[in-house]
Amino acid sequence: MLVIDQDFLLSRRFGFGPRISPAGRQSADFAKLLLSEIASGGDHPIADDKLLTVAQALSEHEQFQEEEKRRAAIKQQAETEKAIEAARKEAMQKGERVPPGYLPPARRIFNAEATFRFRAALDANTGLTERLVWFWSNHFAIAIGKGNYVQMTAGAFEREAIRPNMFGSFRALLKAAEQHPAMLMYLDNRLSIGPNSRAGARRGRGLNENHARELLELHTMGVNGGYSQDDVTTLAKALTGWTVGSRLDEEGELGAFHFNANRHEPGKKTVVGRTYADEGLAQGERILDDLASHPSTANFIAWKLVRHFVEDEPDVARVAKIAKVFRATGGDLSKVYIALVEAGIAAKEARKVRPPLELVVASLRATEHPLVLGQALQFAQLLGQPLWNPPGPNGFPDASTDWITPAGMKVRLEVATAIARRTPGGANPTQALDTLFGDACSAQTRQAVGRAESRAQGFAILLMSPEIQRR
């Protein structure tokens, strides 16, 4: 494994590694950069006012669906579609931008959000804030494979629930994530109805325990954190009524979190040893507050942070230190990140392999390759990490052994080849290597890149180097 200079290692461990332009290798005291970024509450990209709120997205989608229905009524629908597809292809062949009207809103919104997310990572200085966004996004995972509604709100979920709360208390972050429409749609809570509620008695529909289980297992206490099946079922009952305003229900604001008292299971509830009086919405919120400060939650979050940023098998003492800060500060995430950076400074080797989305961003940062969204998305998918579409609510796997597989490494080589082929003509891989890695570059990497038979091959080797693949 690679032992290299600390600034270079920290820039990869907590960011996306160096950019070829404009900054080149970040040689300034990188730990100091990280700590000051935390102190300033993060380095967020400037909000793009073209991006939609959940309410706007849902409204646009519903309009689109109504239009679709009308169109379906017309017999010439097939021909219309053919003409649209032909126009789209023609525009693409001419190199013109495809007119946005030709994409269904869910896809268009997704593309705008994905561009914003990639852009933010490509342009980031240290990258710490974006890496934390990605970490929490995978912790509170939602998957667009669920359908249109999640596809068009996945980006908004990050911007609305995660970014504004990730430098504050875990309690606030947890509440924002669980009450966000995207989460309520993904984990089905918007459909869950208390069996003894007014709506339950009337409609004969009932409880769905999906959200409650993942909230305990994945978002707070962890699978061995000390809760039971009864806790899952009771929490599910406490969360009944947490839903999303829609036109169908004719109540609540479209696309916003909505508490529907008619669906709420009445009565007091006991979850993880505590009993909560029935106060409607506040009952579930109080339970969440207690779960956020449960010692198991502190341990679980600390362990996940260390596993993601530092090492596959988290060192027990490192985790304990961070968990202690979590507990002592009531889950103040800025303080937790400071402890995490300290733990990262103490670990001297690049122990992890970059997961696909990070690898794509790091590769583009290192090569001056312009962002082509379709390609970036395709690379990530082929490498096994399609954007916002993990295989389940536990998110993407987070250990190097999950990514160093025969098929995975082979695709890494193909992606490196594809990016290297499109690297601007005048670029020189050896110069790039000096700019990016400087003295921190291993002799093997320098030799392999130096001996390449072409520029493209040199860049492909550079992108396959441990300096890029590991962090």
Place this chain on the structure above:
Amino acid sequence: MPSADRLHPSRREILGAAGGLFAWSFAPRFAFAASGRDPRLVVIVLRGGLDGLAAAPPIGDPSYAGLRDKIALPASGQGAALSLDGFFGLHPAMTNFARLYTKGEALVVHATATGYRQRSHFDGQDVLESGQPRAGLTRSGWLNRAMGLLPPGERISAKGALGVGVIAPLIVRGESSILGWAPQGLQQADEDLAMRVLQMYDEGEPQLAEALRQGLDTAQFAAASGMKDLRPGSGPSHPEGMVQIATGAAKLMAAPDGPRVAALALEGWDTHVNAGGATGQLATRLGGLDRAFAAFEKELGAVWRETVIVVITEFGRTVKENGNVGTDHGTATVALLAGGAVKGGRIVADWPGLKTSQLLDGRDLTPTTDLRAVLKGVLAEHIGLNASALSEHVFPGTSAIAALRGLIA
């Protein structure tokens, strides 16, 4: 520059080392070469928790229709379950499996589960694939360890097990070397570049080098088997993707010098909402799985008769329909076996019943057959591992769970 030999240690060398470690535990009573047998084994993991009561509904159980309400399959008429033995039916989307069942080449094990009794997907899958009594104990899978116990040099172990997918299922990962294949999407990298990258890894990055080497070898092999034409699939949770994954794996396994053992994972079985009955989400996926059986049968051709496909999942689902025309996480479910080497045409079940008093925790189908007994039975009779190897290394700590005999023809 190191010689080509150094860059490419043969798989046999690698396997030889792993096999040698455990050679003492392998009873040589199963001489593949002498018997002329050349078995193929495919393990398909369904991620998300397959609803066994939808795949093989107990239509003869008096409680079934009431508990399942809107998602129950009728015994007759439109959307009726296909008849298996009168008591159990088969989901109407599974016509190929039904055909194989009739031919005696498919069977259903019902009310089965691993030893895992909580309801987390991820721990459940860990237990299912690691073969360990609890989650989080190892990062190796039972099929990988089983491969490590086989005598090196036999056809079955000459190639490593095939792990399909960019992220290979845990079940095949571990000490023994594995092959990897995923549906192709990008232009292949050229050999010269690959060699240079391997050389760069040679000194300090044995892990990266080994994985890349295996991936390239399999790709070369896949290309030689005529698989260049496969188009990128629509993923392991879509019917088309399932068929494509099955077709690709089967083509590799059909080749005379191809891998004999493979594992793949199909996704999307976590049907909390709108699972549907005869049609709907679950029906669509079961249809994809069903076509995957047909793809294996077709592509394996003559070696189908020596093949066993085992389909397993981390747990079943609640017996009663939930509040959203779906089901929540449960316990016992089905395992499906198909292939020319299966002694099929029957249901293997000690049916626990669906009355509330008969359910586990008042909500789940009670497991009456340990899934590990089924898997041990397959490994014992199909590829010849002995009881102590199975109980000590493949499924550690299971000496009290006897292999289920008679599954293989």
